[in-house]
Amino acid sequence: MNQVGSVGLIAALAFAAYGVVAGAVGGKLRSRRVVRSAERATLAFVVMITLCVIVLEILIFRDDFHNAYVAAHSNRELPVYYKVAVLWGGQEGSLLFWTWLLSLYSGFAVLLNRRKNRQLMPYVISILMGTGTFFTSLVFFAANPFNELSLVSATGSQAFRAADGNGLNPLLQYHSMVVHPPMLYLGYVGFVVPFAFAMAALITRQLGDNWIRTTRRWTMVPWMFLGLGILMGANWAYAVLGWGGYWGWDPVENASLLPWLSGTAFLHSVMIQEKRGMLKVWNIVLVAVTFFLCIFGTFLTRSGIVSSVHAFAQSRIGPFFAAFLAIIVLFSATLLFLRLEFLRSENKLDSMVSRESGFLFNNWILLAAVFAILWGTIFPILSKALQDVTVTVGAPFFNKVTIPMGLLLLFLTGAGPLLAWRKTSFQSLKRAFAGPVALAAVAGVVLFSAGVRHFYAWMALFLSVFVAACTLQEFYKGARTRMQTARENFVQAIYNLTMRNTRRYGGYIIHLGIVLLFVGFAGQAFQTEAKGLLNEGDTMRVDDYVLRCQRVTSGEAPNYIYQRIELAVVKNGRALGTLQPERRFFPASQQSTSIVAIKTRLDEDLYAVLGGPDPESGKAIVEIFVNPLVIWVWIGGVVVFLGTLLALVPSRVEREMAGIRRPREEAVAEKYAL
Amino acid sequence: MLALAVFAALAPATAGEESAKPTLKSIGELLVCQCGCNYGLNSCTHNNCSSDEEISAFIQKEISEGKDQPAILKALVGRYGVKVLASPPAEGFNLAAWILPGLALVMGLGVVTLAVRRLRRPPPTATAPPAPPVDPDLLAAIEEEMKQVADA
Numbered sequence: 001m002n003q004v005g006s007v008g009l010i011a012a013l014a015f016a017a018y019g020v021v022a023g024a025v026g027g028k029l030r031s032r033r034v035v036r037s038a039e040r041a042t043l044a045f046v047v048m049i050t051l052c053v054i055v056l057e058i059l060i061f062r063d064d065f066h067n068a069y070v071a072a073h074s075n076r077e078l079p080v081y082y083k084v085a086v087l088w089g090g091q092e093g094s095l096l097f098w099t100w101l102l103s104l105y106s107g108f109a110v111l112l113n114r115r116k117n118r119q120l121m122p123y124v125i126s127i128l129m130g131t132g133t134f135f136t137s138l139v140f141f142a143a144n145p146f147n148e149l150s151l152v153s154a155t156g157s158q159a160f161r162a163a164d165g166n167g168l169n170p171l172l173q174y175h176s177m178v179v180h181p182p183m184l185y186l187g188y189v190g191f192v193v194p195f196a197f198a199m200a201a202l203i204t205r206q207l208g209d210n211w212i213r214t215t216r217r218w219t220m221v222p223w224m225f226l227g228l229g230i231l232m233g234a235n236w237a238y239a240v241l242g243w244g245g246y247w248g249w250d251p252v253e254n255a256s257l258l259p260w261l262s263g264t265a266f267l268h269s270v271m272i273q274e275k276r277g278m279l280k281v282w283n284i285v286l287v288a289v290t291f292f293l294c295i296f297g298t299f300l301t302r303s304g305i306v307s308s309v310h311a312f313a314q315s316r317i318g319p320f321f322a323a324f325l326a327i328i329v330l331f332s333a334t335l336l337f338l339r340l341e342f343l344r345s346e347n348k349l350d351s352m353v354s355r356e357s358g359f360l361f362n363n364w365i366l367l368a369a370v371f372a373i374l375w376g377t378i379f380p381i382l383s384k385a386l387q388d389v390t391v392t393v394g395a396p397f398f399n400k401v402t403i404p405m406g407l408l409l410l411f412l413t414g415a416g417p418l419l420a421w422r423k424t425s426f427q428s429l430k431r432a433f434a435g436p437v438a439l440a441a442v443a444g445v446v447l448f449s450a451g452v453r454h455f456y457a458w459m460a461l462f463l464s465v466f467v468a469a470c471t472l473q474e475f476y477k478g479a480r481t482r483m484q485t486a487r488e489n490f491v492q493a494i495y496n497l498t499m500r501n502t503r504r505y506g507g508y509i510i511h512l513g514i515v516l517l518f519v520g521f522a523g524q525a526f527q528t529e530a531k532g533l534l535n536e537g538d539t540m541r542v543d544d545y546v547l548r549c550q551r552v553t554s555g556e557a558p559n560y561i562y563q564r565i566e567l568a569v570v571k572n573g574r575a576l577g578t579l580q581p582e583r584r585f586f587p588a589s590q591q592s593t594s595i596v597a598i599k600t601r602l603d604e605d606l607y608a609v610l611g612g613p614d615p616e617s618g619k620a621i622v623e624i625f626v627n628p629l630v631i632w633v634w635i636g637g638v639v640v641f642l643g644t645l646l647a648l649v650p651s652r653v654e655r656e657m658a659g660i661r662r663p664r665e666e667a668v669a670e671k672y673a674l
Numbered sequence: 675m676l677a678l679a680v681f682a683a684l685a686p687a688t689a690g691e692e693s694a695k696p697t698l699k700s701i702g703e704l705l706v707c708q709c710g711c712n713y714g715l716n717s718c719t720h721n722n723c724s725s726d727e728e729i730s731a732f733i734q735k736e737i738s739e740g741k742d743q744p745a746i747l748k749a750l751v752g753r754y755g756v757k758v759l760a761s762p763p764a765e766g767f768n769l770a771a772w773i774l775p776g777l778a779l780v781m782g783l784g785v786v787t788l789a790v791r792r793l794r795r796p797p798p799t800a801t802a803p804p805a806p807p808v809d810p811d812l813l814a815a816i817e818e819e820m821k822q823v824a825d826a
Contacts, residue, residue, distance in 0.1 A: 243717030250712065278793060349793040357790055364786045371782075372775035379762070379771045387767050390757040392706045394714060397761035401775045529699075615722055 002067055005055040005146035012048035012103075013136045015041045019129030027122030027204070038125045039110045045132055046107040049100045056093060056145050060086045065162035069093055069145040075167035075588040077559040082173055088181045089168045091302060091317075092145035097182075098298070099135040101189040106132060109193050109218070117214055123200035124193075131192050134324050142317050167559070167588030174240050174595075180232035184256060187226025188294045191259060193218040194266075195291035195332075198284050202335040207280060207342045212270045215287075217648055219270075223263045224644040230256050231637035242594040242609040244529060244625035246633065249398040254377045255297030258370055262290040265366040268359050275421060276356060277346025281336065282363070284343070288332040293370070295325055300377070351423035358416035365412065369405045376401065403456050407463060410518055413511050414467030417474055436469035457525035464515045464522070471508050471515070478505075499652060506647025513643055516636030523604070523629025533619035534565065542624045545606060546570045550578065552620055560584040565610050565620050569599060581610040581622070604628040696743040701733050704747065706760050714760055729758070 019041040026034030056069070060083050065071040073090040074083060088094040106128040113121050139145070150157040171177075194215035201211035233253065238246035247253060266286040272279045303318030336343075349356055376393045383391045418424075418432040443465035444458070452458045475494060482493035498505040532540035534549040541547075551566040563583045569576040579597035586592070592612075599606040604626055611621035650658070699716060707718035709725035718726045732753070736746040750758050762768035 241713075241717075243713060245717070248713065248717065345793060349790060352790060352794075360786050360790060364782045365779075368775070368779040368782045371778045375774055375778075376771065383762070383767065383771075389767075390755065391762040391768060391771075392757050392760055393762060393771060394706060394760035396704055397771065400761075401772075405779070612722065621722075 001055055001059055001064065002146040002148055005052050005059075006140070006144065008048050008052040008055065009136060009140045009144070009146070012045050012052065012099075013133065013140060015045040015048060016129045016132035016136055019045060020126050020133055023122045023124075023126030023129060027119075027126070035122045035125075038122060038129075039114075042106050042110045042125055042129060045129065046103040049096075049103040049136070052096060052146075053087065053100045056096060057084070057087060063165070065165050066148055066159065067145075068147045068149045071149055071162040071165045073165065073168055075165040075559070077588070078165075078168055078173075079559065081175075081178055082168055085172060085178045085181070086168055088185070089172050090145075092139070092143040092147075094181070094185075095135065095139050095143050095302075095317075096145050098185055098189060099132065099139055101182075101185050102128070102132055102135060102192060105190055105193055109196070113214075117197075117210070119204050119206055120197060120200040120211065120214075123203045124196045127196035127199050128192060131196075134320075138317060138320055142320060164588065167586055170560070170584065170586045170589060170591045170593040171240060173559070173586075173593075174236055176232050176236045176239070180229055180236055182229075183225050183232055184229030187222045187224075187229050187256075188259070188298060190218070190222025190225060191263065191287075191291050191294045193222075194287050198287045199332060199335060202284065202339045205339060205342050207339065209274050209277070212273050212283065216267075216270065219263060219267060219287075220644060220648055223260065223267060224641060224648075226256065226260045226263065227644075228637070228641055230260060231634070235634065238630070239596050239598065240593065242596050242623075244527065244607055244609075244623075244627065245524065246630070249376075249395045251377045252297075252301050254373050254398075255293075255300040258374055259290050259293040259297060261366050261370045261373075262286060262293055265363045265370075266290055268362050268366075272356050272359055278349070278356065280343040280345065281340065284332075284336055286363075288328070288336075289370075292325065292328050292332075293374075295321065295328060299325065353419065353424045353429065355416065355419045355421045355424075358412065358419045362409065362412045362416060365405055365409045369402055369409070372401045372405065373398065406518070406521075407456070407459050410460065410463045410467060410514070413514055414463070414470035417508065417511070418470055432470075432473075435473055436466050439469045440466035454525040457522040460518045460522040464519050468512060468515045471511050474508055475505070498646070499649075501653065502649045502651040503647050503654075506643050506645075506649070509643030509646060510640050511643075513636045513639030513641075516632045516639055518636075520629050520631070520633030520636055523627065523632070526628045527625060529623065529625045531621070531623045533614050533617055534567075534622050535619050538619070540622065540624065543626045544572050545624070545626065547579070547608070547622075547624060549620070549622075557584075559588070560586045563610065563612065563620075565622065567597075567608060567622070569606060576606075579606065579608045581608045583610045583612050600631050602631060605630045696737055696741075696746060698730055698733050698737070701737075701743060701746055702730070704760050705729065705750065705758055708754055708758060729754075 019038050022034050022038035022041060025031070026036075026038055058064075059067045059070050060074050061080075063070070063074070063076050069090060069092050070086070073093065074086045078086070086093065088097045106125075109124060109128060110121070113124070117124070149160045149162060151160045152158075197211045197215045197218070201207050230253075233256070234246040237248065237253075266283065269279055269283055269286055273283050299318065299321035303316075303321060351357070376397055379393045380391055383389050414436065415433075418429075420428065440462055444462040447458055447461055452461065475497070478497045479490055479493040482488050482497055483490060486493070486496070488496060528543050530540060530542035532538075534540060534552075536549055536551060539546055539548045547567045547569055549565060550568050552563070553566070554561070554563045556562075561584070564580055567579045567581075569579055576599060579599055581597040582595040584593050584595060594609055594611070597608045605628075607625040607627055609623040609625075611623060613619065614621050702716040703714065705715040707713055707715050707720075707723060707726050708729065709718060709720055709723050711718050711720055711723070715726060715729055720726070729750070732750070733746060736749060741749070747759065751763075756763065756768075762771045764772050
């Protein structure tokens, strides 16, 4: 089976390399035959990488410990659903998984553009397969998951089969870990498609808004997956790591946030190009930066150049990534420089107070945040290299630097949509802002009177009210107009309004989700905690909660042994049930992990961690956190997800426009014979 | 409001904390556990972590001797090196860690302002001929059409 996997990788590499050449040559020679062969090579690449993934999963499910990867990352007792996750549980498998997702995106890009974007597609294929060639080479030459175990002795090496495997990293044995990495990878990998279209547009000098229109959904999909992946990771950290929070500004967390932020800037900035034909250079820069950051994030996670709690997938593949990053920068910067004359702005800015300038300021803050986070993340490397001093750049730094930026962004989230395209008069500005500002002012006073004294938390909640009011006002105003003109009731009006412009109203729903996220973030300022040593019958108190230890038990599950404590929870005299945090020990990997018990409510989470037995007293060490408003982070994430899904649905107007555009695109395809 | 946010960003957020009586928790938030877990001292999840216990005991001793937060942090740096701090001290080369994000923010604002100026339509000159009168109905119809296109 290992040989089948390796042969599959070689074949995939050959198809990808052919796709690079055939795409470029076919585009240059305008040869339909060559371009079609490049498309078929892309699809063959999909088939071959899919075959490799299937082979590796078979090896994992058959407990084939002759395979080095399976022996290192799986074991016999591992539950079935975690065996699926073994594919991305280690370096080699996760790189293969990355390549597989890349192949799927490439395959879809080819299939969905068989009669569209015919001038761009040869070069799009070439760039997608260029990335495919890099990753397949990496998998085959530097991190091959089909290597076999062997015993090396004086007489030579001999095939070896381990009796059992080391097992999957215990931290990864959690239900959301089965979904979190695929979501994150779908995000990272997916940005390759808009990048490929942008570069193809530069190569072919087709620099109108066609590539922007085509890639809008190709950008939103990875942006959505990346956001989901980040939130699932945060949820995992919250429920498994047991330190009471969900975001620690770890380098690997930061690496995933960077392309999400630059992708957000791109999604806003493209609207200026679509509507006004401006910022063409900037949009190319943004899409290239986003792709660069995706590869940089993968490099950061895997190279081991920064200390991270995510140390489960590190090896010496850093130099390969560094070279690829250099190629991306050189390639995109050179192309951009050569095509600058075709990227002139078609329009001028009419006023400083306009939607366009609102987007520019949004881009300013987002990119400043990208820089600040990137700078903080790589600063320890610079410090070590330049002054030979190991420094840590952790949560206190990032909180101090990024929270004000986050608040400015939150303000723009509400204010931006109130500005009109081209120019906003003072009168309309006053009309649009009066209600939300008044409402936010009332909320600010109420919050202050209620004892909210933490400046950032107060500001976040105050701005949340402002942004929510701005956004809901837009829905209300639109619905009111429809109720008057189309004689619809309020529900009908909201529905028709939204479906008529899914992009705009989907975007507003995303903004509401962002508001909820900030409400959740604000709650962190009011976290309280207590630590106690408990035996059966002992109690401890935190805030208004009293926790009584009812039972301490231990036992054995197929893959681990555990110690569990049962805590009866009472708040202000009212029984709220029990919490059962666990400590698990995994014999296969000789590692232990905690399973946090959380009682979730809309106002706060009660969060219990079992630290194990105290060496002196033998009592159980229990840590309790009261985390206000955390659930709003997860609800906000779901709202952002739903808003994105809505924005992906073609609106009525868009469907009509597509109908008009299609014959023209088909005529172009025919004319250029590609 | 924006000015307030920026002001808050520039003001050292720890100023208030430094003058308050230090606690194990408040100091622990500014430190990294030295066991290799890469978590903050208050967040180390290792069972009976010896590094966590050692640093915590040291802090307790320093607090009981009546030392203030800067003095305790200085003593910790002397003992474990600067890597024990969760953020680099604002001195020497490490000052760059703190300055550059703010500088980038300001420079970014400069770039955006410059871009806005360059992109901005020049105001009509005095010598330009007066615009011919436009039929208000036609203007309203155009504006409506443009709004629909913009909404699409």
